[in-house]
Amino acid sequence: MNNFDSASRLVIDWIKEYQAGVEKYPVLSKLKPGDLLNALPQSPPEDAQEFAKIFSDFKEQIIPGVTHWQHPQFFGYFPANTSPPSLLAEMLISALGVQGMSWITSPAATELEIRMMQWLGEAFGFGPEFKGVIQDSASSSTIIAMLVARDRAAQDQIGVLTAYCSQEAHSSIEKAAGIIGIGRKNLRKIPVNEKQEIKLDILKSTLEEDLKNGFIPFFLVGAFGTTSTTAVDNLKGLAEIAKSHSLWFHVDAAYAGSALILPEVRDMAEGISLADSIVVNPHKWLMTHFDCSAFFCKHPDLITASLGMTPEYLKTLGAQDVTDYRDWSLGLGRRFRSLKLWFVLRWYGLSGLRQILSMHVALAQKLEHLILADSKFEMMAQRKFNLVCFRAKGSCAQNKALLESLNGGGRMFLTHTKVDGKFTIRWVTGQTDVREHHVLEAWEIVRETWDRLETSG
Ligand SMILES: *Cc1c(COP(=O)(O)O)cnc(C)c1O
Numbered sequence: 001m002n003n004f005d006s007a008s009r010l011v012i013d014w015i016k017e018y019q020a021g022v023e024k025y026p027v028l029s030k031l032k033p034g035d036l037l038n039a040l041p042q043s044p045p046e047d048a049q050e051f052a053k054i055f056s057d058f059k060e061q062i063i064p065g066v067t068h069w070q071h072p073q074f075f076g077y078f079p080a081n082t083s084p085p086s087l088l089a090e091m092l093i094s095a096l097g098v099q100g101m102s103w104i105t106s107p108a109a110t111e112l113e114i115r116m117m118q119w120l121g122e123a124f125g126f127g128p129e130f131k132g133v134i135q136d137s138a139s140s141s142t143i144i145a146m147l148v149a150r151d152r153a154a155q156d157q158i159g160v161l162t163a164y165c166s167q168e169a170h171s172s173i174e175k176a177a178g179i180i181g182i183g184r185k186n187l188r189k190i191p192v193n194e195k196q197e198i199k200l201d202i203l204k205s206t207l208e209e210d211l212k213n214g215f216i217p218f219f220l221v222g223a224f225g226t227t228s229t230t231a232v233d234n235l236k237g238l239a240e241i242a243k244s245h246s247l248w249f250h251v252d253a254a255y256a257g258s259a260l261i262l263p264e265v266r267d268m269a270e271g272i273s274l275a276d277s278i279v280v281n282p283h284k285w286l287m288t289h290f291d292c293s294a295f296f297c298k299h300p301d302l303i304t305a306s307l308g309m310t311p312e313y314l315k316t317l318g319a320q321d322v323t324d325y326r327d328w329s330l331g332l333g334r335r336f337r338s339l340k341l342w343f344v345l346r347w348y349g350l351s352g353l354r355q356i357l358s359m360h361v362a363l364a365q366k367l368e369h370l371i372l373a374d375s376k377f378e379m380m381a382q383r384k385f386n387l388v389c390f391r392a393k394g395s396c397a398q399n400k401a402l403l404e405s406l407n408g409g410g411r412m413f414l415t416h417t418k419v420d421g422k423f424t425i426r427w428v429t430g431q432t433d434v435r436e437h438h439v440l441e442a443w444e445i446v447r448e449t450w451d452r453l454e455t456s457g
Pocket of ligand 1: 136138172255
């Protein structure tokens, strides 16, 4: 009764319609917890069902529970932006159904990945000494960096290992410390200055103190674009400290790293090439579907020493000196993710991608000017890329009410953070299709909503 030909036509037509009409949906799903769960049957069907029925249920039951990340007024968190070439690549990846754990399991998956990571490294300005691999997430990339650094440090020393990052560093670093077994409490979170950047003098004194107390410092993380405010640590200064203490230096550029394709951003990342490893997520701001996290490392031999496993059943006969990316990854199986990068980088060219990212930064700049020109609002952190941190001049509770009202309205989605203990609204202009009118319209709604809240007390 079901066949791929007619079913796929339904799906493709719907995708085209969705893309053209995404703006008619409320950005944030209006479902309450449990709504969908309760509407779904308790047990799987015994008999085959018509695809037409499955698909109409998709539209009626699933879509209302979707938050529309590709809506141009999705301004929350960081984007997970996509693009037509990335979508087409995802479709082909699905069609091929390749599991690229070893070179032999699809030579194209491995060799395209090697070349795409070289392309990306060059586009970001990293030297050829970095070798690349695609991971599912920055969290995994950071776990691997910390794990490999641990194995290197633990080779000739016994004792408690300690790692270092700023208080503003991403939660995935603390999670990694727990996962790799050094213990969350042995990650030292160093205070930041008024620009939310790690304080080098406190880092140095903490290191001295730890050494005096017999700890073994082994790992240092620098942030190129923190999640809260996109603050940028002094990477050159951190690299020097890492060198003098023989620490593995890892740079978390998960979000802002994509902006390194812009020449004017390179200066802000001075010292990044002194890192041992770097992570950048093209799945956030480089028009490439989740998942695609680019992990660069100068010591691939150490990665494979820590993660390599070749039981008899995975030995490849007749292929020597090939890269088996399973030995660079936490899991064994791997998706054919490099095809997305190949399509995206060729569809736009670096110049096309630079145009999009520059436009996103210009939109944030525009928004920043509007906020600065409005006496009822204030900026809460320096804008560096396309994230604007601001608040209405009122209490934290009032700002929270403002945010809830905006998100409940369906016309936009914003998230929040705390800066210096104050409730702060985060607005990122990084969605692929966002244009000036989307920002201007949303800003008007913000102003009107705040006026209404203020007058209603
Ligand atoms: C988003 C983010 C991460 C985590 O990314 P995942 O790919 O979701 O694991 C880590 N660090 C920073 C700075 C981020 O912004």
